[in-house]
Amino acid sequence: xxxxKIKEEGNESLFLVEGVTPAFINSLRxxxxxxxxxxxxxxIEIIENKSxxxxxxxAHRLGLIPLNTDLDYNLKERCKCGGKGCSRCxxxxxxxxxxxxxxxxxxxxxxxxxITPVYPEIPIxxxxxxQKVDLVAIARLGFGKEHVKFSPCLAIHRNFPSIKIDVKKCxxxxxxxxxxxxxxxxxxxxxxxxxxxxxxxxDLCLACVDACKENAIEVYGEEDKxxxxxxxxxxxxxxxxxxxAIQNLVKKLREFKRAAKL
Numbered sequence: 564x565x566x567x568k569i570k571e572e573g574n575e576s577l578f579l580v581e582g583v584t585p586a587f588i589n590s591l592r593x594x595x596x597x598x599x600x601x602x603x604x605x606x607i608e609i610i611e612n613k614s615x616x617x618x619x620x621x622a623h624r625l626g627l628i629p630l631n632t633d634l635d636y637n638l639k640e641r642c643k644c645g646g647k648g649c650s651r652c653x654x655x656x657x658x659x660x661x662x663x664x665x666x667x668x669x670x671x672x673x674x675x676x677x678i679t680p681v682y683p684e685i686p687i688x689x690x691x692x693x694q695k696v697d698l699v700a701i702a703r704l705g706f707g708k709e710h711v712k713f714s715p716c717l718a719i720h721r722n723f724p725s726i727k728i729d730v731k732k733c734x735x736x737x738x739x740x741x742x743x744x745x746x747x748x749x750x751x752x753x754x755x756x757x758x759x760x761x762x763x764x765x766d767l768c769l770a771c772v773d774a775c776k777e778n779a780i781e782v783y784g785e786e787d788k789x790x791x792x793x794x795x796x797x798x799x800x801x802x803x804x805x806x807x808a809i810q811n812l813v814k815k816l817r818e819f820k821r822a823a824k825l
Contacts, residue, residue, distance in 0.1 A: 569763070574795040577763075579723065581788045588720045588789045594808035595718040597708035598815075600638060601798040602630040602678055604656065604712075606701040613694045614662075621688060621696070625658075626712045628668050629681040630702055632798040634807070638704050648701070654678040656700040662690025671700065678702060681797035715804050717794045722784020724765035726757050732779035739771035739780055755780075763790060 565581040580588055607622045614621070637643075642652035656671040656678075669683035688696065707714030726747070733755050740748045740755060745764040748771060749756055771780050793801050 569790075571801070574797055574801065576793050576801040578791040578793070579788070580720075580791050583787060583789065588791065590812060591808060592718040592720050592791065594812050595716055595793060595804050596714050597706060598811040599715045599799070599804050599807040600632075600634065600704040600706055601713055601715045602632040602636070602654070602702045602704055603710075604628065604630070604700045605703045605705065607698055608700075609698045611695055611697040614688045614690055614696055615694075616688045621698075624687055625671075625700055626710075628671075628685055628687075629796045629798050631677060631679050631681055632704075632715075633675070633677045634704075634799075634803070636704055652703060654702045656702060657698075658700065659697045660690065660695070662694040663692045665689050666696060673702075714796070715799050716796060716801070717792075719792045720789050721766065722786070723788035723790055724762060724767055725783055725785050726762070726765065726771075727781040728755055728757070729779045729781075730754055732777045734777055734779075736776075738774040738776070742770045742774045744768065744770065 564583055565579075567579040567581075568576060569579050570577040580591075604625045607625060609618050609621070612618055612621060616624075636654075637652040639646050639648070639652045642649065644652065655674045658666070658671050660666050660670050666687045666689070667683060668680035668685040668687060670687075671680060673679050690696065705713035735750075735753045735755070737750060737755070740750060745761060745766070747758050747761045747765050749758050765782070767782060767784055769782055772782050793804065795801050795804060799807070
């Protein structure tokens with residue numbers, strides 16, 4: 564197996580993974596989204612809510628605010644407190660604001676300076692004169708398979724594209740060039756050629772194949788070569804997500820091995 568980082572830009576990374584099966588790359592993709600724990604607001608005590616927003620909608624908005632995550636915290640069900648809640652598995656965030664103003668994620672005051680909103684300028688609710696919101700939120704670690712608020716990223720994989728052009732059949736009509744949405748095909752010496760710098764942008768739509776009346780183009784995805792795209796929502800870095808996903812996959816495989824008595 565070969566794993567190569569092709570591009571890293573902000574919270575987005577693109578990797579080339581070679582020598583693996585579809586089952587392997589899909590397991591890694593799913594693990595990144597659903598088996599990596601991140602912090603999210605999981606419980607709210609609303610002391611006072613005089614805004615125009617219902618309590619349930621306010622709670623839903625707060626739950627979906629991404630929080631910077633410290634993986635040194637324990638999962639509630641694995642904590643020494645037995646799930647009762649303590650400083651090792653929970654963080655309190657206080658919100659006490661009065662109008663007139665717009666309430667932002669940055670107005671949440673955390674007991675732990677490491678557990679704060681990833682995007683401070685997320686608007687929560689607008690308060691008019693005389694309106695007030697006073698609440699206490701509890702953030703905990705959780706998994707994306709339990710609720711999307713605990714998902715750390717978007718992970719997508721696709722087969723590495725391969726394009727073959729039969730120059731003997733190509734009549735230079737440029738029909739394929741005109742329909743390619745990614746502009747991967749170009750004209751060189753009155754024949755169709757491939758812009759290799761854009762090859763990885765091909766999403767195997769086969770528009771060029773359909774447009775070619777001479778059947779001079781073949782497009783397919785390589786069977787053991789994949790592009791893996793990961794975009795973090797900001798709670799963890801892409802590197803942390805990958806590391807945690809792999810650790811959890813290995814742990815599950817070991818548990819399966821013990822259960823199967825292999």
